Amino acid sequence: MIQLDHLLYLLPPLTVLLHLYAAPYTKVEESFSLQAVHDILHYGLPTHNISGYLTTHYDHLTFPGAVPRSFIGPLVLSQASTPITTLFGGVTNAQFLVRATLGLLTAAALSYYIHRVRLAYGSTAARFYTLFQTTQFHLLFYASRTLPNTFALIPVLIAEACFLPAASWPQKKQRNHIKLGLYLLTLSAVIFRGEIAVLLAFQALDILLSRRLSLEGIIISGLAGAVMGLIATLAVDSYFWLSSSQSPIFTTPFLTKHLGLLWPEFSAFYFNTIQGSASQWGEESWHYYFSSALPKLLLNPISVLTLPVAIVTLPHAARHLLLPSLSFITTYSAVVKHKEWRFIMYVVPQLTLLSALGATWVWNRRSKHAVYALLSLGILLSIPVSALLSASMTLVSSFNYPGGQAVQRLHHLNPQGTVHMDVLTCMTGATRFLQGDAQGVRWDKTEDEETLLKPEFWEGIEWALVERPEKTIGRYRVRGVVEGFGGVKLYKPGMEVPVRAVSEARKVAREVGLGGEEEAVGLWERFRKDGFGLRRLLGGYWAGVEMKDMIYIVQKEVEEEEVVEGSVM
Numbered sequence: 001m002i003q004l005d006h007l008l009y010l011l012p013p014l015t016v017l018l019h020l021y022a023a024p025y026t027k028v029e030e031s032f033s034l035q036a037v038h039d040i041l042h043y044g045l046p047t048h049n050i051s052g053y054l055t056t057h058y059d060h061l062t063f064p065g066a067v068p069r070s071f072i073g074p075l076v077l078s079q080a081s082t083p084i085t086t087l088f089g090g091v092t093n094a095q096f097l098v099r100a101t102l103g104l105l106t107a108a109a110l111s112y113y114i115h116r117v118r119l120a121y122g123s124t125a126a127r128f129y130t131l132f133q134t135t136q137f138h139l140l141f142y143a144s145r146t147l148p149n150t151f152a153l154i155p156v157l158i159a160e161a162c163f164l165p166a167a168s169w170p171q172k173k174q175r176n177h178i179k180l181g182l183y184l185l186t187l188s189a190v191i192f193r194g195e196i197a198v199l200l201a202f203q204a205l206d207i208l209l210s211r212r213l214s215l216e217g218i219i220i221s222g223l224a225g226a227v228m229g230l231i232a233t234l235a236v237d238s239y240f241w242l243s244s245s246q247s248p249i250f251t252t253p254f255l256t257k258h259l260g261l262l263w264p265e266f267s268a269f270y271f272n273t274i275q276g277s278a279s280q281w282g283e284e285s286w287h288y289y290f291s292s293a294l295p296k297l298l299l300n301p302i303s304v305l306t307l308p309v310a311i312v313t314l315p316h317a318a319r320h321l322l323l324p325s326l327s328f329i330t331t332y333s334a335v336v337k338h339k340e341w342r343f344i345m346y347v348v349p350q351l352t353l354l355s356a357l358g359a360t361w362v363w364n365r366r367s368k369h370a371v372y373a374l375l376s377l378g379i380l381l382s383i384p385v386s387a388l389l390s391a392s393m394t395l396v397s398s399f400n401y402p403g404g405q406a407v408q409r410l411h412h413l414n415p416q417g418t419v420h421m422d423v424l425t426c427m428t429g430a431t432r433f434l435q436g437d438a439q440g441v442r443w444d445k446t447e448d449e450e451t452l453l454k455p456e457f458w459e460g461i462e463w464a465l466v467e468r469p470e471k472t473i474g475r476y477r478v479r480g481v482v483e484g485f486g487g488v489k490l491y492k493p494g495m496e497v498p499v500r501a502v503s504e505a506r507k508v509a510r511e512v513g514l515g516g517e518e519e520a521v522g523l524w525e526r527f528r529k530d531g532f533g534l535r536r537l538l539g540g541y542w543a544g545v546e547m548k549d550m551i552y553i554v555q556k557e558v559e560e561e562e563v564v565e566g567s568v569m
Contacts, residue, residue: 005123008130012110015134016103019141022394024096025404025429026145033146035059036074036240037098038432041085051242059432060240061249063445067271068250068264070191070233071240073151077102095433102151103144109157110143113349116161119168121317121357124364128379129356135386136299137393138341139348149342152192156199156346159184163203163320178213179221186225191233194269195343198332202324210320234261278338289329293341297348298355299389302382305375306358307351313361321354388534395545399485402550404429406465406482410553411438413479417462420444425465425551428484462556469552476554486548493540 026034039058046053055061081101085094110133118126134140142150162181166174182204189196204218213221234255237243241250244260253270255261272278285291311318325347332343359379366376403425410419419441421430426445435443444461451457458473469478491497535542 005118005127008127009111009114011130011134012107012114012140013104015140016107016143017100019394020096020099020103020144023141023398023401024099025401025434026095026099026431027401027429028427030146031063031426031431032060032065032069033074033077033148033151034095034098035063035432036071037078037081037146038094040075040078041082041094041098042432050239051245054240054242058240061242064249066277067268068237068241068262069148069268070237070264072191072232072236073148074146075236077105077146077151080105093433093436095431098433099144099146102146106143106150106154106157107140109154109161110349113157113161116164116166117353117356119166120164121360125353125356125360128359128363129353131383132300132303132356132359132386133349133352135383135390136297136348136352137390138297138299139345141390141394141397142342142345147342148192149345152188152196153346155184155188156196157349159188160346160349163207175213175217178207179217182207182213182218182221183225183228186222187229189265190226190229191265193343194265194273195332195336196346198335199324199328199346202327202331206320206324230263233263233265237264238262272338273336278336281338283337284339286333288339289333289341289344293339293344294329294351297341297345298351300355300382300386302359302379303351303355306355306362306379308358309361310354310358314357317357318354321350325350392543396485396488399483399545399547401429402482402484403427403465404431404434406430406480406551406553407434409480409482410463410465411436413463413553413555415463415555416440418442418444418460420446420461420464420466422464422466422551423447424467428550430465464554465551466554467551469554472554475557477557478552479555480553481549482551482553483547484550486546489544489546491542491544497542497544 036059039060043053043057077098081094081098084101085097088097114126114130114133117129139153143153144150159181162177162184166177169177182200185196185200185203189200200222204222207213208215208218238261241262241264242248243251243256243262248256248262250262250264250267251257252261252263252267255263311322328347329344333339336343362372362375362379365372367373403421406425407421407430415438417440421443430445435441446452446457452471453473455473461472461474464472464476466472469476
């Protein structure tokens, strides 16, 4: 069983890399940090003429977004990925390697959490937790995605591991780990995501009420994290955002005006929460996190059974795992009307662990009664079901990045001149990493509608990646079409699932330099057609992905006179 445990330790990194391999491109919400990593790696950190250099080379000063974000995550990731990009840069593109680095860091934090689960609750609980967690979709699919939430997840995972009991440890060592956990949560809240402060408050309250740490110890740990986080973010982010300039893009109340400093996360909190601007991105009902987000995050249907079992049979563990998590979700749901699942992703490990403890309780009694044996069988069967659901969600998600695929396909056409990328292209995968350093190519991301309606703008555009080619002005011809996700269709017995779209999408593997395209196409087509025989077991019914044309690659047609003139020269 020791060898099995060693194999289970490999599941988090392998699962993260599989998700990354299937969907190597990114979306707009990941772009700030990814572009920042690119710019740090390619242009370095200037020590003189900082304002001019950053304005000329760095993306964030041209496309700053709605609120400022911290550069600490991108700065750390750029340094961590430098050895990997240096060693393997000739094998695949740097974007894949940077994301792989982030994914492996997240997986390492998750592996530490698994280690602490084994220490606290035993090997069986750790095995169930590992299988439950790695067969979920969201947490590991997003483990390599450059969101502030993902950067925050790494220290949060370590912090939550530090809060787990360790009966074999001396009391002093346990208290020191709890202090470390509080320090990391505070640090994460100050630098990466302000909502973690709500989780921190309820976690600290639980620790205080359970007398695992004194009030003095809690306050000192929190203050240490707050001070270190504040020093780091003020120093790093004031530098990158040029907050001491005469006209800074973003400001922090008091700090920018009087000290020339910027605290990005507080500025974002002030904009979204105090000013109520988060509602601009949409609002959800008060129960969204409980009725929609959590069922999707936990994914495994057996959680409906194992969570109540754990709550009833293991009240002490349930209190420490469940109450801070539910209190955080309830409070944050009431305060912020704009809701996204990633705002509460930090509690998924805790709730998954509680589900695993319920499964362990049932499993350990499987020989005592037929009911327990039947329930244990259901628990085991739920794991491949969850894995299949996760794989299906990964497949669907892999078709949501036509912009990235369009940029990669454009490179095979050897473009020259100015390439215009429309909003959809930029939102679904076009990044500076993918643009590369192609000689003679200039990339344009003009969004202004009035400018795009002017013929003189299009006079300088040789190539364009556009959702609607009819909106281009001038003579352009279509050189390629990139498809994207168009919905899910139920196929009845006898209906054939088209696989052209899957074959097209599997070109991603070759485009990012991983090779093995033909084999991958065959496997994905088999899965798409019948799930390796699963369709037969379902009586011929099957759910398939429908594709639609998303982005057109168009090239300006050369006028006859220009061709003749060029041939004479």
